[in-house]
Amino acid sequence: MPSVHSLRLARRSDIREIAVMSRCLIEVGLRGWSWHPMRVARALHGRDSCVVVADVGAQLAGFAIAEFGDSTAHLSLLAVQPAHQRRGIGIALVEWLEASALTAGIGRIDVEMRANNFAARCFYEALGFSHSGEVRGYYQNIETAVRMQRRIGRLAALEK
Numbered sequence: 001m002p003s004v005h006s007l008r009l010a011r012r013s014d015i016r017e018i019a020v021m022s023r024c025l026i027e028v029g030l031r032g033w034s035w036h037p038m039r040v041a042r043a044l045h046g047r048d049s050c051v052v053v054a055d056v057g058a059q060l061a062g063f064a065i066a067e068f069g070d071s072t073a074h075l076s077l078l079a080v081q082p083a084h085q086r087r088g089i090g091i092a093l094v095e096w097l098e099a100s101a102l103t104a105g106i107g108r109i110d111v112e113m114r115a116n117n118f119a120a121r122c123f124y125e126a127l128g129f130s131h132s133g134e135v136r137g138y139y140q141n142i143e144t145a146v147r148m149q150r151r152i153g154r155l156a157a158l159e160k
Helices: 012-026 037-045 089-103 118-126 153-159
Strands: 006-009 049-056 059-068 072-080 108-114 130-139 143-151
Touching (some): 012 037, 012 049, 012 072, 037 059, 049 089, 072 089, 108 118
Parallel strands (some): 072 108
Antiparallel strands (some): 006 049, 049 059, 059 072, 108 143, 130 143
């Protein structure tokens, strides 16, 4: 059953919850806390980044953080609370970021995930991302990352 969710830009009051979701859903099993509240705050206030959240009722159900370069966007984090997964929230978050990237004239979105995160790989493949490489030791010199990318807008149309 689809969640009735709404998307919005993150606010200062969301910072801690985003950071905790990152720690519990993305960074689980890693040493330390990479996306701590101060780092999320830097992304929230950064000129070249976008932090978007999904609300279901009064609950923050998911979030995504992306940085925008001249020609590519890097999807740094995406998480959806387990109770709200498989209800279209992750797709909606990626679509929001894609629309923002297109507005900025960006033609490609890049993302990395742990090599053993098969659910994430399937999710991104279903959205049209393709494997573009691996980086050994990407996560704290311990875990390998799988890199994926997707061309968007005019670049995607040229490939068809």
